[in-house]
Amino acid sequence: MSDAHDPASTSTPADDEFEPVDVFGEAEEMDLRPGADNCYKCTSCDTSCPVAEVDDDFPGPKFQGPEQWRLKRKEDEGVDDSIMSCSNCMRCDNACPSSVPLSQMHNTARGEYVDEQMDKLSREYIRNRILSNYGLLARLGSKVPRLTNFAMSLGVTKKFNEKVLGITSEREFPAFAEQTFRSWWDERGGAKVESEEKRVAYFHGDYSNFNTPEVAKAMVRVFESFGYEIIVPEQRCSGTPMFANGMLDDARRAAKFNVRTFSDLVDDGYDIICTCTSCSMALRQEYPELFDFEGTAEVAASTYEAVEYLRIYEDLQGAVAESDVEYPDLAYHAPCHARNQGLDRQAVELFRDLDGVEVEDVGESCSGISGTYGWKEEKYDTSMKIGEEMFEHMEHASGSDGMTECPTCAMQMEHGTGYEIHHPMQLLEKALV
Amino acid sequence: MPIREDVLVVGGGMAGATAALSAARTGASVRLVSYRKPTFRQASGLVDLLGYVPERTDGDTSGDVEGGTDGSGSDTGGRSSGPVANPYDALSVLPDDHPYSVVGDDAVREAFDLFDEVAGDLYVGSHTDANALLPTHGGTVKPTARYPVSAAAGVASDDRSMLLVGFEGLTDFDAPLAAQHLRAAGVPFDVEGVQVRFPIRFRADAKVTRYARALDRDEEAARRRLVSRLEDHVESSGAERVGFPALLGDEQPATVREDLADRLGVDVFEVPMGPPSLPGMRLEDRLYAALDEAGVRMTTGNPVVDYEGEETDEDAGSVRINAVLVDHKNNRVPYHAEQFVLATGGLVGKGITSSRERVMEPVFDCYVPHSEDRYDWSRADAFGDHPFARFGVVPDGELRPTTADGEAQFENLRAAGGVLGGADFAAEKSGSGVSLATGHVAGRTAGESV
Structure with a gap:
């Protein structure tokens, strides 16, 4: 959709007389130039940025995207550290009247900043790595949910988290469910409905597996009531927290696993359903913007949010x-x-x-x-x-x-x-x- | 086919919003589908009807306006002629292919009545058919039919002396320069400009909404401190009214304006600005609240990319659209309706696009007349009579886009706003009015055809 997917599409020679000039020499792995050139500096993105709204020091999406991209054409110009203050809400994408791929630019800039400029032994890096790999910890914690919930709610744990890791003590850690969704699913014996035509593969993500299985169970019951056969394949985190923290290597590993699993299912006639809008956003937009594993495009084009899916294929409004x-x-x-x-x-x-x-x-x-x-x-x-x-x-x-x-x-x-x-x-x- | 309404409108700007509202008022169920945030924030917030009648160089020159322009008699057809005094008088001289000519004068009046009803106390100008003259942030004077109440005290026909105030660091408005331009334009009042420091220090390129919010909330007593910085200037200039760039409040504009006026002891007004425009955003909020109230369903965030249609009469070649396909992040979802309105904008709004070979309407591939030689699409003179400015679909009497043969391309598709050809919105200052008038007619007839 954005020009950045396919830089060639904007410079296809139309007739014999026209030869496009490659202004910047050799092509890079990810060329965002066409997107940057679309920016006419109307600052609509800046006025829709929730971080810039409350933080006067945050330079806003226009700087993080097109302007930073231009600055970086100069040698010895690194990515400005303000990129870590972008929350990856992606509102700027929707505000831009000119289809500049802002969030894609932010994701790549953040990845580059973390890779090349961030001290891997710093508290910030370690903390961010932990936060963005929440699913791994959840896997351990949810094995003994009551103990973990108790330990996480202790003042001493919170103090440790804040002082040592930089994780705020103001918030209550979300409690782990006593039984994960996957364990419930297995215990239940998997799908209760079989169908050749109506098949969905559920991308539950980490949160509804470990913390809110009631959401996942509700999805299962609603879809089964409409006659859908559901499959719940092995999966990893969608990558959303990893993009937001610039942990693109972690995100790539997770995405690769997910794309491989789910693209096989798409081939078998399954559509992919998410109950979390950030998970569906990752599969639909961020995967194809950032990665090119085999099957990425197919997975993106077969992913839906759960209510959206039922509204398209069933008379949900009527029901x-x-x-x-x-x-x-x-x-x-x-x-x-x-x-x-x-x-x-x-x-x-x-x-x-x-x-x-x-x-x-x-x-x-x-x-x-x-x-x-x-x-x-x-x-x-x-x-x-x-x-x-x-x-x-x-x-x-x-x-x-x-x-x-x-x-x-x-x-x-x-x-x-x-x-x-x-x-x-x-x-x-x-x-x- | 669960996503289904009576009328589906593609495009969320002035034309689309008006079409959706007018369709909903016929009792039809309506959905508005738009891709991005609407473009109101890209526009000044002034609602023009017809400011100028530029001469056309393609042989289809418009005639004279009988006493219609600003005291300049019959010398009105030329590009260099002055602003139109009464836009309704000038409608009759527009060529037949102009969207105003297609819908007729009555429809234009109805559309502005609808606008006045929705805009309520946010806008003024409905007391007269005549154009108002409003100062712009560049220091020109613009003829317009409706203007935000916040700009009202700035009208150029008022002879009270004026002080314009700009803020250091806000590069979009240079008050001394704007004042100089207004003087050069021959306005009938004294005008001076002054740059001051905003009482709160923002970073160098702070956005207009940051200023607006500080005034809304009166952060750090910003209003009082601003006034104390201006008192001497107001007194020494003898100004009876003071104009600021349009950033006097986002949520509480009336309160901010009144407070500043009380403290300064003179009228205060906003000078409309470029994007992102607060008057534009306020209008957007008002229109969308009206759509919500009218029960219009809205989907924003995904582009309409294609359609599904069927031939209903092979001999006549007529085609009926069953659904438009909306790109939900790479999967194409059909949105069904009985009637469709295309309001995707012109070249700037990307409702009309071009390649090196041709000019096209990308959703339905409607016919867009243009020269085969792309060097004929523009003129060498930057302010010349550019053919591209009038590129767009060609409507029949019911605003249905036609084929090259002049037949309606689809039975149930109407077009409104910038996607229509035949008007040079920028030169005429007619963009908002054409969107209102054609949006109203397209929406109403679509609703009545269900």
Whole structure:
């Protein structure tokens, strides 16, 4: 979609007289020049950046993307360290009227900064590495969930995390579920519905496996009620926290594993379903922007967010309109990563027709947590400042509970308001199953 | 086929939003699909109808306006002629292929009535058919039909003396230069400009929204301190009104403006600015709130890339569109509807694109007339009568894009706004008005055809 995928497309010689000139000599691995040239400096990206909104020192997406790219053409110019203050919310992509691949530029710049300029023994690097590989720790922690939950909630653990690692002590670590989704799935004996035509492969990601299996189970029950055969293949983290921390080598390993697994399933007729909008964003946009393993494009083109999928292939609106539900009224927050997939209004639109629950959109503001960002001790205040508007709107909304698709947005919503936060799949399960 | 509405509008700018609203008012179910954030923030926030009637050099020259222009009699057809005083009088001299001529005067009036209703107290100008003259941030004077209430005290027909205030570091507005330009333009009042330091130190290239927010929240008593920096200038210049770049508040513009006016003891106004434009964003918020209230469903973030259609009458060659295909990050999802409105913008909005060989409309591949030789697409003179400025689809009487033979290309597709050919929006200062008028007609007729 962006010019950066395929630099050749903008410079295809149209007739014999025209010969494109390669201004910068040898082609590089990732040439973002066409994207940079599309920028006409309208600063729409800067005015939509939630970090720049609250942090006067953050130079904003226009600098992080096209301007930094130009500066770096000079020798001995490194990547500015402000790139680490970008939260990777990707709102700038959606704001740009000129299709500059801003988040792709930020991801590559961040990767380069971490690779070449960051001290691998620094506290920041070690902390970021730990945060972005949350799934590995979760794997260990969830083996003894009660013990881990107890240990993580101890003041001494929090103090250690903050002082030694730079992980904020202000937040409560999300509790590990007593049983992971995968273990529940195995115990259940896997899929209960078989179908030749309707088959989906579930990319649950780490969070709904270890922390909120109720979301994953709801997805299973809703999809089975529509007659879908579900498969839950081995998988790794989508890579979202790794992109956001510039850990591109880690991200590449995870993505490679996921692409191999899921592209085989796509070949077998499965579509890929995510319940987390950052996971679907990673598979759909970041994988093809950053990697080119065999099957990457096929995986991207077969991935959907769960509600989106049902709206496309089933009469979900009709089914919802015919049901009613007993449910607390909900203050709904659309995750930033849902926006760029065009999904920010679907939950509100869909549940408008559902009797028994009011779902109110709390507006355009970003929740501020952006995955691992709000967990960093030095970013915590920024994260909460960004979230302030959302907290206020949630409190003004009539609902006493909250709803969102993104697990870390949910953490922030809960942290800022004390509300219990639900996922649209849980409401759908209640309404339809 | 679950994603289905009566009317589907492609494009979320002024034309698309108006079309969606007018369609919804017929009782139809409506979905608005747009790719990026709408382009209101790229525009000044002034809503023009017709500011100039430029001469066309392709032989289809427009005639004279009877007493229609600013006191200059019959010398009105030429590019060098002055601004149009009464745009409604001037509509009659536009060529037949101009979008205003296609929809007719009444439709233009209806569309502006609709705009006035939605814009409410945010805009002024509906009290008269005549154009207002508004100072721009470059120091020119622009004829326009509706303007933000925040800009009202700045009209150039008012003879009260004016002080323009710019901020050091905000490069988009050089107040002394703008004042000099206004004097050169012969405005009927004294005007001076002064650059001051904003009371809060921002980094060198702070965005306009940062200034606006500081004034909204009165951070560090910014309003009082700003006023104290200006008092001497206001007194020594004897100014009866003071103009600032359009950044006086994002969420509370009226409060900020009134507070500054009270403290300064003179009227305060905003000078519309380039992107990102706060008056544009305020208008966007207002229009989208109206769409929400009208029950219009909206999907933003994915581009419409193609369509599915079927031939309904082989002899007549008529084709009906069943769905547009929306690119959900690489998978193409059909959005079904009975009627469709194309409001994707012109060359700048990418509703019209070009390669080295041809000019095209990328979604439905509608016919866009243009010379085969691309060197004929523009003129050497930068401000000349560029053919590319009028590139666009050719509508029939119902705003349906036509083929080269003049037949409607699809039974159920209408076009509105910049994607239409026949108007040079930049030279005419007619962009918003054409979007309103054609958006209104396309939306209403689409809704009525369901």
